[in-house]
Amino acid sequence: MTSAARRLYKVLVTHPEVPLPALEFLRQKGCETIVCENIPPVRSDILQKLPGVDAIFWASYQPLNGEVLDAAGSQLKAVSTMSSGIDYVDVPEFKRRQMPLGHTPGVVKNGVADLAIGLMIAAGRFFHAGRQLIENSKWEKERINWLMGQEIRDSVIGFMGFGGIGQAIAKRLQCWDVKKIIYHTRTRRENDVDFGAHHVTFDELLKESDFLVVACPLTAETKGKFHAEAFGKMKKNCVFVNVGRGGIVDQDALIEALKTGQIFSAGLDVMTPEPLPADDPLMKIPNCVVIPHMGTQTLKTTTEMAMLAANNLINALEGKPMVCPAY
Numbered sequence: 001m002t003s004a005a006r007r008l009y010k011v012l013v014t015h016p017e018v019p020l021p022a023l024e025f026l027r028q029k030g031c032e033t034i035v036c037e038n039i040p041p042v043r044s045d046i047l048q049k050l051p052g053v054d055a056i057f058w059a060s061y062q063p064l065n066g067e068v069l070d071a072a073g074s075q076l077k078a079v080s081t082m083s084s085g086i087d088y089v090d091v092p093e094f095k096r097r098q099m100p101l102g103h104t105p106g107v108v109k110n111g112v113a114d115l116a117i118g119l120m121i122a123a124g125r126f127f128h129a130g131r132q133l134i135e136n137s138k139w140e141k142e143r144i145n146w147l148m149g150q151e152i153r154d155s156v157i158g159f160m161g162f163g164g165i166g167q168a169i170a171k172r173l174q175c176w177d178v179k180k181i182i183y184h185t186r187t188r189r190e191n192d193v194d195f196g197a198h199h200v201t202f203d204e205l206l207k208e209s210d211f212l213v214v215a216c217p218l219t220a221e222t223k224g225k226f227h228a229e230a231f232g233k234m235k236k237n238c239v240f241v242n243v244g245r246g247g248i249v250d251q252d253a254l255i256e257a258l259k260t261g262q263i264f265s266a267g268l269d270v271m272t273p274e275p276l277p278a279d280d281p282l283m284k285i286p287n288c289v290v291i292p293h294m295g296t297q298t299l300k301t302t303t304e305m306a307m308l309a310a311n312n313l314i315n316a317l318e319g320k321p322m323v324c325p326a327y
Ligand SMILES: O=CC(=O)O
Pocket: 082, 083, 084, 085, 086, 108, 295, 296
């Protein structure tokens, strides 16, 4: 097909910071890109730019639902998020309309795994409490029994979820002299032997883990899964890390478990709400390390995510299956 005869697809990109290689790729493939200018994206602006587009590159955690699809119109052919988690997407509505939907799992695993290990260490070794003591001029001299943390060595590492992220963490831990790796998922992962990991029930996960890492998506099944009763079953030395989604945890119950010493400490990249207000009770707990949902925040990972989202769209526009369909 000559370039003159080639159909020019319009792609709305909802965020101006989408890495350039992805925009260049879309343009090379013959797409006109309409890039929203607001940071953070403004919904009314997105809705106003949507009519007539062929595809949507959704780089936002705002609800992606029927309103968006209606605003685009019947010529819309494909949507991809630039995220692994799609808890903000009305997937049943996409299914009902048979609208191709892509997302970007897989490529997020390395960035998130590095960060999860950082949180295991930061929470297990009281980075936040230590910093607070310095800030409050309470650095105690000549102490031995002070800020005593948990080591990863000789620990049972438990994963809630054992997909790409959990496995990337387990891979990194192979040289860490851990005692055992266990995980809970609905069904056993066939490749768990590659990581020396053992499938366990949810109760066993709670009762046996010295470090418990939440690395699963937020779904109807996982929502609020870590509640008071669950924290009550955990070991007192348990370091709880969440790189999944805040909604998987009953945050009040977590705060209580941390305050009462029911568990040892927590490291959270995700929480409720996001952004977390500075005066949230979570911020006042010394044995809790809180960081602002930055698991994928490296240039390498965000570029890979953007490229994957762009490839999802191009495939769908060319009538092929998306690289990573969300359903
Ligand atoms: O949280 C990050 C993602 O879902 O990609």
